[in-house]
Amino acid sequence: GAVVSQHPSRVICKSGTSVKIECRSLDFQATTMFWYRQFPKQSLMLMATSNEGSKATYEQGVEKDKFLINHASLTLSTLTVTSAHPEDSSFYICSARDPSGTVFNYGYTFGSGTRLTVV
Amino acid sequence: LAKTTQPISMDSYEGQEVNITCSHNNIATNDYITWYQQFPSQGPRFIIQGYKTKVTNEVASLFIPADRKSSTLSLPRVSLSDTAVYYCLALLSGNTGKLIFGQGTTLQVKP
Numbered sequence: 001g002a003v004v005s006q007h008p009s010r011v012i013c014k015s016g017t018s019v020k021i022e023c024r025s026l027d028f029q030a031t032t033m034f035w036y037r038q039f040p041k042q043s044l045m046l047m048a049t050s051n052e053g054s055k056a057t058y059e060q061g062v063e064k065d066k067f068l069i070n071h072a073s074l075t076l077s078t079l080t081v082t083s084a085h086p087e088d089s090s091f092y093i094c095s096a097r098d099p100s101g102t103v104f105n106y107g108y109t110f111g112s113g114t115r116l117t118v119v
Numbered sequence: 120l121a122k123t124t125q126p127i128s129m130d131s132y133e134g135q136e137v138n139i140t141c142s143h144n145n146i147a148t149n150d151y152i153t154w155y156q157q158f159p160s161q162g163p164r165f166i167i168q169g170y171k172t173k174v175t176n177e178v179a180s181l182f183i184p185a186d187r188k189s190s191t192l193s194l195p196r197v198s199l200s201d202t203a204v205y206y207c208l209a210l211l212s213g214n215t216g217k218l219i220f221g222q223g224t225t226l227q228v229k230p
Contacts, residue, residue: 006162034217043206044163044220093162095218108218110162 002028002098006111013084013118021079021114023094029074030096035067038091038113050077084118091115121146121209128225137194139224141207144188150209152183152190157204157223166205167192194226202228 003026013019023033031052036044048069049057056069066088068080077096081088094111124142131137143152151170155163167174169181169190180193194201206223 004162036220043204043222044157046217046219049217091160095162108165110164113160113162115160 002026002096002109004094004096004109004111006094006114008114009112010115011117013116015085015118016083018080018082019084019116021081021092021094021116023077023079023096023111025075025096025098025109028096028098028100030077030098031074032097033071033077034095035069035077035079036093036095038093044093047079052077081116084116086118089116089118121150123207123209123221125205125207125221125224127222128227130227130229131197132229133198134196137197137201137226137228139192139194139205139207139226140189141192142189143207143209146187146209147211149211151211152181152187153208153210154179154181154192155206155208155220157206159203163206163220168210197226197228199228199230202226 005024005026007022011019033050035047037047038044046059047062050069050071052071052074058064066082071077091113093113095108097108121143151168153168154166156166157163167176167179167181169183171183171187174181182191204223204225206220
């Protein structure tokens with residue numbers, strides 16, 4: 001089945017620095033990927049839709065200059081948290097859709113997530 | 120996407136059958152009911168999907184009545200490893216866009 005790899009799984013950074021998270025579709029090409037953020041004991045909150053070769057589409061309330069998204073190839077999207085602060089500490093999850101996905105689930109696959117801790 | 124409503128949490132014991140209900144009063148004709156499972160510190164995983172009546176796979180069963188305004192995810196003989204958050208979504212047929220998750224149901228299985 002379709003696999004989405006997310007790296008790193010955990011990262012600790014100092015306040016004010018930037019962190020890059022990678023999301024790769026391993027055995028399929030994804031023109032669209034999605035980035036979510038999840039705080040403890042809360043649901044996934046969609047941050048943005050990453051489109052290959054064009055600008056990402058951000059959800060209302062998400063700062064595009066703080067959460068930079070680059071989708072330069074059909075298998076890789078990156079999320080960079082710029083000038084990170086402790087309030088950015090969260091669990092970040094990416095998702096991609098395999099266009100050849102079966103009728104069931106429509107091909108959506110999620111990465112294993114990245115735990116970001118800003119100290 | 121149709122709004123879905125689930126219980127926030129449920130408790131069960133090992134070996135019991137667990138039924139999690141989901142309300143989707145405004146479900147559209149072309150919406151499919153889809154359930155995801157999420158373990159702590161992991162991304163969601165697809166469990167099951169259905170349109171009407173009953174669907175069963177190796178993990179769970181999904182019951183959808185004729186009016187499709189609700190659905191029930193049934194987990195047979197749960198074990199401790201089934202402790203997770205379960206999300207119910209109503210997905211438009213052929214959906215290629217974003218998935219919006221509701222609050223989900225936290226299932227705690229006790230020994």
